[in-house]
Amino acid sequence: MGELLRRYWHPVAGAAEFREQDVKPVRLFGEDLALFRDRSGNYGLVDRHCPHRRADMTYGFVEDRGLRCNYHGWLFDHTGRCLHQPFEETRHPEGNFRDKVRINAYQVKEKAGLLWAYLGPDPAPELPDWDRFHARGYKQIAISEVPCNWFQCQENSIDPVHFEWLHDNWSKVLHGEDGPRAPAHRRLGFDEFDYGFIYRRVREDTTEQDELWTTGRVCLWPNCLYVGHFEWRVPIDDENTLSVGWFIDELPGDLPFEQEVIPCWQAPVKDERTGRWITSHVMNQDFVAWVGQGTIADRTQEHLGESDRGVIMIRKRLLDDLEAVAAGKDPMATIRDPAVNHRVPLPIIGGANRLVTASRPPRFPFLAGQPAEVQAEFEKAWQDCAAAAAQVGAGG
Amino acid sequence: MADPSAHPRPVADPSAHPLTVAEAAAYGLTPGDLSDWAPLTPVQIHWARKHALTPAAARQWAREGLHVGDAVRAVALAMTPADTRRWAAAHFAPSDAVEAAEMGISLDVAIAWREAGFILPDAALLIHDGWTLDEATAARYAGIATGIREGEDP
Numbered sequence: 001m002g003e004l005l006r007r008y009w010h011p012v013a014g015a016a017e018f019r020e021q022d023v024k025p026v027r028l029f030g031e032d033l034a035l036f037r038d039r040s041g042n043y044g045l046v047d048r049h050c051p052h053r054r055a056d057m058t059y060g061f062v063e064d065r066g067l068r069c070n071y072h073g074w075l076f077d078h079t080g081r082c083l084h085q086p087f088e089e090t091r092h093p094e095g096n097f098r099d100k101v102r103i104n105a106y107q108v109k110e111k112a113g114l115l116w117a118y119l120g121p122d123p124a125p126e127l128p129d130w131d132r133f134h135a136r137g138y139k140q141i142a143i144s145e146v147p148c149n150w151f152q153c154q155e156n157s158i159d160p161v162h163f164e165w166l167h168d169n170w171s172k173v174l175h176g177e178d179g180p181r182a183p184a185h186r187r188l189g190f191d192e193f194d195y196g197f198i199y200r201r202v203r204e205d206t207t208e209q210d211e212l213w214t215t216g217r218v219c220l221w222p223n224c225l226y227v228g229h230f231e232w233r234v235p236i237d238d239e240n241t242l243s244v245g246w247f248i249d250e251l252p253g254d255l256p257f258e259q260e261v262i263p264c265w266q267a268p269v270k271d272e273r274t275g276r277w278i279t280s281h282v283m284n285q286d287f288v289a290w291v292g293q294g295t296i297a298d299r300t301q302e303h304l305g306e307s308d309r310g311v312i313m314i315r316k317r318l319l320d321d322l323e324a325v326a327a328g329k330d331p332m333a334t335i336r337d338p339a340v341n342h343r344v345p346l347p348i349i350g351g352a353n354r355l356v357t358a359s360r361p362p363r364f365p366f367l368a369g370q371p372a373e374v375q376a377e378f379e380k381a382w383q384d385c386a387a388a389a390a391q392v393g394a395g396g
Numbered sequence: 397m398a399d400p401s402a403h404p405r406p407v408a409d410p411s412a413h414p415l416t417v418a419e420a421a422a423y424g425l426t427p428g429d430l431s432d433w434a435p436l437t438p439v440q441i442h443w444a445r446k447h448a449l450t451p452a453a454a455r456q457w458a459r460e461g462l463h464v465g466d467a468v469r470a471v472a473l474a475m476t477p478a479d480t481r482r483w484a485a486a487h488f489a490p491s492d493a494v495e496a497a498e499m500g501i502s503l504d505v506a507i508a509w510r511e512a513g514f515i516l517p518d519a520a521l522l523i524h525d526g527w528t529l530d531e532a533t534a535a536r537y538a539g540i541a542t543g544i545r546e547g548e549d550p
Contacts, residue, residue: 131422190491191465193439194446214437300535304518312517345422347439351415 001151002029002235004318004325006120007334008222009127010234011244012045012108013115014141014264023067025058029119030237035108036078039064043108044078045117051103052085074098080105112246113141113262125334126341128195132228134343136257137248138378141264142367146233146287149296150223150241151318153233156286157225158310160201160217161185166285174279189213190310195333196221197317198347199310211349218346219314221333222321228348229366231283239295243267245283245366251382252356253389259381263374267367278368440464447471461490473497492516499524512536 012026013035023036025048032048034057044067048057055071062068066077068084075084082098089098107118112133118124146153156162168182183205191198200216202208218226225231234242245267251257269287271278277291278284304312321331335341361382364370420430420438433441433451440463444454447468457467460480470480475497483493486503488510496506499520509519512533522532 189463191440191443191463193443193465198439214435300538303513303536304515306515309515309517312515312521316517316521343422345419345438347419347437351418 001318001322004321004331005029005150005222005235006118007125007325007331008120009109009116009118009124010223011114011232011246012117012234012242014143014262015110015113015115016141016261016264018043018115019261022062023058023060025056027236027240028117028242029235031119033106034058034060034067035115035117036060036062036067038062038066038078042066042078043110043115044076044080045106045108046076046078046080047104050074051082051101057103074101076103076105078105078108113139113264114244114246125330125336126338128335129341129344130226130230131343131345132226132230132248132348135248135250136254137250138257138381139246139248139259139262140364140370140374140378141262142245142247142267142370143264144243144245144267144269144283144287144367145236146241146243146269146290147239147295148241148291148293149238150233150235152293152297153241153243153286153290154219154223154225155311155314156290157231157233158190158197158199158219158314159307160188160199160310161307162289164203166289167282170279170285185307187213188307188309189216190313191216192317193347195344195346196224196226197310197313215347215349217349219310220346222318222331226346226348228350241290243283243287247364247366249362249378249382250356251385253385253392255385255388255392257381257385263371263377265369265371265374268369281364281366281368283366284368436464443468460484462494463491466491466494469494469498488516495520 006029010028012028013024017024018037023034026033026035034046034048036044038044039062046057046067049055050057050069050071052069052074053071055069057067057069060067060069063075066075066083068075073084073086074082076082080102082101082103085098088095107124109116109127111127111129116127164182164185172179172182183203185201185203187202189200191200197219198216199219200213202210202213206212208214220226220230223233229248230246232244234244236242269278269284270276277288279288317332324331330336335344361379364375416430416438417427420426423438423442425438425441429441430438433444433454436444436454444464449464449468449471453471454464454467456477457470460477461484462470462480473494475494479497480490480493483496483503484490486507488506492506495517496503501520501523506516506519509529510516512529513536514522514532
């Protein structure tokens with residue numbers, strides 16, 4: 001499975017995190033790594049342990065050209081080259097021992113406020129330039145660690161009926177509401193497209209003219225849900241998943257809006273007071289379902305039905321892709337042509353640049369724990385844009 | 397809690413909607429293309445064109461209940477509308493006919509698995525992996541207490 005997922009770029013951190021730190025420990029695909037930004041602005045992702053004596057590189061210090069181990073001072077650049085071995089070069093400058101040693105390193109790129117890593121074989125494919133990244137709005141990133149396997153998280157990305165129960169109906173129960181249940185699903189449809197699958201649905205309150213059916217929502221291959229915002233499920237290892245959410249709120253008016261920094265915050269998954277999973281927000285409810293399936297869900301104990309057609313479909317696709325990779329082919333949704341990789345459109349209900357219809361800034365519904373300063377910054381942006389739009393509307 | 401991203405686009409005529417026209421442009425499609433392919437969405441038109449499916453063929457398969465993705469697969473398998481109708485007569489979804497053709501499953505086999513409680517795509521994967529119906533049925537109920545099996549008294 002790792003061989004397949006390594007064929008894609010994965011978001012692993014927020015660029016904003018490196019405004020306050022130079023080095024961050026990360027674990028991806030079962031590998032312990034050090035993510036760093038040197039003083040020249042290069043991002044690097046290297047083995048967490050120095051190839052010299054295995055010291056922890058996340059306690060190293062960044063310099064103009066790389067990360068220096070704090071144990072004996074060996075310096076490595078973002079490509080993994082060893083640039084300096086202080087004592088070796090003092091004693092044996094002719095030995096060039098540094099040219100014989102490398103630290104394992106992976107490519108890192110910054111896009112849309114995220115740091116993306118590629119841990120697969122060269123040549124790396126294009127890092128997708130999704131059109132939505134360019135939309136006007138207030139953007140934020142939230143990251144959580146979810147203690148279960150990534151694929152049961154991704155199966156949720158193609159399971160329309162869960163929304164009716166896990167989110168709509170359960171939320172009513174959690175809020176103590178006794179009213180009628182959420183509109184029931186009547187029909188499901190699934191379509192493959194270049195970058196994954198589209199799932200469509202008709203509920204008892206909608207028809208086939210509704211965008212829930214005509215446009216649908218996107219299970220972005222191989223490990224993301226796209227519904228206007230993105231939710232990636234990146235394997236930390238077989239038993240843990242990095243949930244990376246990239247969110248955008250449209251702002252009033254259409255005057256230019258520039259966001260200097262896309263904030264990145266850590267979203268808690270557990271209620272510290274009770275030790276139970278947080279249940280108040282949409283993605284937290286998803287987390288409850290995923291971890292509830294077990295650390296690695298035992299599919300042999302399942303009883304699949306009509307609501308699981310999408311789940312079965314992506315399992316089949318995953319197996320097909322594993323065979324493709326084993327045969328030396330690119331898996332689905334790999335972008336190789338740079339000309340194609342420019343503002344790549346994805347289906348989205350309401351269009352990629354939606355108009356704001358709310359009269360005040362909405363609360364963040366997806367994850368618990370949004371820092372007050374992020375909400376405040378968004379509200380200020382929203383109100384500034386609303387005021388500017390009103391001024392334009394008044395001919396000011 | 398309402399679905400936070402479900403803001404249905406008002407679509408009296410999808411091909412004329414500015415949002416749809418903008419999306420079409422992103423796929424290199426013109427308003428004329430949208431009209432030619434109506435009522436397909438830009439991404440569906442793009443997929444159909446990529447796989448050389450004509451508007452006429454897309455409409456023909458749509459009448460059989462197949463969306464573009466499955467229509468492309470049906471054409472690749474040299475299926476005919478009569479094939480899907482045979483499966484529809486046995487109360488299978490049109491897409492099941494395509495799935496079965498792709499996985500080499502006959503209608504009789506599909507019916508037998510359905511009667512044992514397996515939807516077609518699930519059965520297809522199990523058969524592909526070498527399971528017999530008896531084995532799959534036994535495994536399906538292995539995790540369930542005897543007393544609550546279907547048809548038995550608790």
